[in-house]
C-alpha cells in the first residue's frame with residue numbers, strides 16, 4: 384500500500400502550493416501584512432519578521448504527523464499529509480530563500496526554464512512594495528507570461 388501514502392504526500396504537497404498562494408495573496412498581503420511587509424522592504428539582519436510564518440506553518444505539519452502516529456488505526460494518512468507539508472516547506476525554502484533571495488551564498492545562475500520562470504515571477508512580485516497592488520503570489524508555480532524572452 385505504499386503507493387497510497389506516496390499519493391497522499393503528493394496531494395498534500397500540491398495542495399500546499401495552492402494554499403500558499405491563497406495565504407500569500409489574501410492573508411500575508413491582508414491582515415498579516417504587518418509580518419509580511421518585512422519581506423517586501425530591504426532588511427538589516429539575518430532574520431526578518433516574515434520568517435515567523437515558517438514557525439506558524441510548521442504547527443499543522445508537526446500536528447498532522449503527531450496525530451497520524453498517535454491514532455495510527457484511523458489517522459495514519461495524516462502522518463503522510465504532514466510529510467507532504469514538510470516537504471513543501473523544504474522545497475519552498477530552497478527555492479524562495481536560497482535560489483531567489485540568496486540567503487545562503489550561491490553563485491550559479493539556474494538555466495532550467497522552469498526555474499527561470501518562477502524566479503522571474505517572484506522578482507516581479509517583489510517589485511511591488513505595496514500591500515494591495517501585487518501579482519505573482521505563487522511560489523512553485525507561475526504563469527507562462529513570466530518567461531523571459
Ligand SMILES: [Zn+2]
Pocket residue numbers: 407411412419423508
Ligand atoms: Zn508578498
Ligand SMILES: [Zn+2]
Pocket residue numbers: 422479484505509
Ligand atoms: Zn520573496
